Amino acid sequence: MNMEIRLTNDITPVGNDYRTVSDVIALLTRDYQAQPSLDAIARKIGQDATELQKTFTRWAGLSPKAFLQAVTIDHAKRLLKxxxxxxxxxxxxxxxxxxxxxxxxxxxxxxxxxxxxxxxxxxxxxxxxxxxxxxxxxxxxxxxxxxxxxxxxxxxxxxxxxxxxxxxxxxxxxxxxxxxxxxxxxxxxxxxxxxxxxxxxxxxxxxxxxxxxxxxxxxxxxxxxxxxxxxxxxxxxxxxxxxxxxxxxxxxxxxxxxxxxxxxxxxxxxxxxxxxxxxxxxxxxxxxxxx
DNA sequence: ATTTGGTGTTGTG
DNA sequence: CACAACACCAAAT
The missing domain is CATH 1.10.10.10 (Winged helix-like DNA-binding domain superfamily/Winged helix DNA-binding domain)
Structure with missing residues (x-):
């Protein structure tokens, strides 16, 4: 995990953020019907909830909730329209x-x-x-x-x-x-x-x-x-x-x-x-x- | 909800 | 040259 790419601004993360983020996304989409709370997610992947929120938001510019919103079928349809x-x-x-x-x-x-x-x-x-x-x-x-x-x-x-x-x-x-x-x-x-x-x-x-x-x-x-x-x-x-x-x-x-x-x-x-x-x-x- | 039949292009033998 | 495979789609169960 060498992090030789230091990006110039902070919208893009370095290193292994994606690992965390993809875990969250996978979880979020798999049981999105259960509307898992941030706490529940954090517990499942073994991280502190506020830390998780921060990592995710830094990565996407979007909170986990907003993110989920952005990849629903409804949203996609609206964009397609x-x-x-x-x-x-x-x-x-x-x-x-x-x-x-x-x-x-x-x-x-x-x-x-x-x-x-x-x-x-x-x-x-x-x-x-x-x-x-x-x-x-x-x-x-x-x-x-x-x-x-x-x-x-x-x-x-x-x-x-x-x-x-x-x-x-x-x-x-x-x-x-x-x-x-x-x-x-x-x-x-x-x-x-x-x-x-x-x-x-x-x-x-x-x-x-x-x-x-x-x-x-x-x-x-x-x-x-x-x-x-x-x-x-x-x-x-x-x-x-x-x-x-x-x-x-x-x-x-x-x-x-x-x-x-x-x-x-x-x-x-x-x-x-x-x-x-x-x-x-x-x-x-x-x-x-x-x- | 699931199945079915119609698709165009590509990769394989 | 034929044939199966595919990140699909619409219509009919």
């Missing part, structure tokens, strides 16, 4: 001119098809490193053209598995651990204070045509907003392909930056997440406080 089929273009304009910015991270991306990188990019070198993040240990992977992968692990014990998951996606690439190289990306990505235009974050998307189209649509979803799989399907011109869209979203290699966590089912249910539903909830709750 002004999704407005015609296009998110309206909110696009809005996002650029107002503080509720779109493209929160100011990403520029380029796409690379599997064929392209197989022929042209054999021996493509990918450098990687783990860093602390608000959502646990984050694995960042970069090429000389930009960020190509972002994955998560609950703790250090889970790191090898995350690494395997990611390296398996690009057999043939050469992998080198290089945390010095990945560190600046980690800082930039997880500290909203760094989300400014200027030097946009360079991302390289490696995937099939269809996947790229889906991922590009995901980038259009503003911070704090949600989108259904079927709506995404409509936007890429394959209105009946919502299921295929779901699969593509699930294979997004640059999670969080390409906001796959903002895609949910039409009912408002969160449905699924490659790195665990609890983490998806955590991201949405965290974002809810930052709109």
């Amino acid at each position: 002004d999704e407005k089929l015609p296009l998110l273009e309206a909110s696009y304009e809005l996002g650029l001119s107002s503080p509720g910015r779109l493209h929160d991270l100011f990403v520029t991306h380029e796409a690379m098809s599997p064929g392209e990188w197989k022929t042209g990019g054999v021996g493509l070198e990918i450098r990687h490193g783990f860093h602390d993040s608000p959502f646990g240990r984050a694995l960042l992977m970069i090429t000389d053209r930009g960020l190509c992968g972002l994955a998560f692990a609950d703790d250090e014990a889970a790191e090898p598995e995350a690494l395997r998951d990611m390296t398996g996606r690009w057999p043939g690439a050469r992998f080198v651990e290089d945390r010095e190289a990945t560190r600046p990306y980690a800082v930039r990505i997880f500290d909203p204070a760094c989300w400014k235009p200027g030097e946009p974050l360079r991302v390289v998307l490696i995937g099939t045509d269809f996947q790229i189209r889906v991922w590009e649509q995901l980038l259009e979803i503003p911070l704090g907003r949600l989108c259904t799989y079927s709506h995404l399907a409509g936007r890429i011109g394959a209105p009946k392909a919502s299921r295929a869209v779901g699969a593509a979203v699930g294979r997004n290699p640059v999670s969080f930056v390409v906001p796959c966590h903002r895609a949910i089912g039409k009912s408002g249910a969160l449905t699924g997440y490659h790195w665990g539903l609890t983490r998806k909830r955590a991201m949405l709750g965290w974002e809810a406080a930052k709109v």
Whole structure:
């Protein structure tokens, strides 16, 4: 648990806060019907109640209660409502001119098809490193053209598995651990204070045509907003392909930056997440406080 | 509430 | 080339 990432402001925690926080979230969502009190939760995970309240609020900018509110189906439905089929273009304009910015991270991306990188990019070198993040240990992977992968692990014990998951996606690439190289990306990505235009974050998307189209649509979803799989399907011109869209979203290699966590089912249910539903909830709750 | 049938794309053999 | 798997969805039990 080395905490080499000291973030510049206090909205983001260091180190193992996420462990505590994810425990709370898991508990909160599992027996939310019982409306467990803060005391009860604190007792269950063996922490002092006021300390817990403080940790959680520092992490999310939201009290546990408000957090729970922010990830209910009702709330999700409300957000979906002004999704407005015609296009998110309206909110696009809005996002650029107002503080509720779109493209929160100011990403520029380029796409690379599997064929392209197989022929042209054999021996493509990918450098990687783990860093602390608000959502646990984050694995960042970069090429000389930009960020190509972002994955998560609950703790250090889970790191090898995350690494395997990611390296398996690009057999043939050469992998080198290089945390010095990945560190600046980690800082930039997880500290909203760094989300400014200027030097946009360079991302390289490696995937099939269809996947790229889906991922590009995901980038259009503003911070704090949600989108259904079927709506995404409509936007890429394959209105009946919502299921295929779901699969593509699930294979997004640059999670969080390409906001796959903002895609949910039409009912408002969160449905699924490659790195665990609890983490998806955590991201949405965290974002809810930052709109 | 649960089941069922219709989906588009991808990975496997 | 076929076939199963999938972070879905709507309509019919």
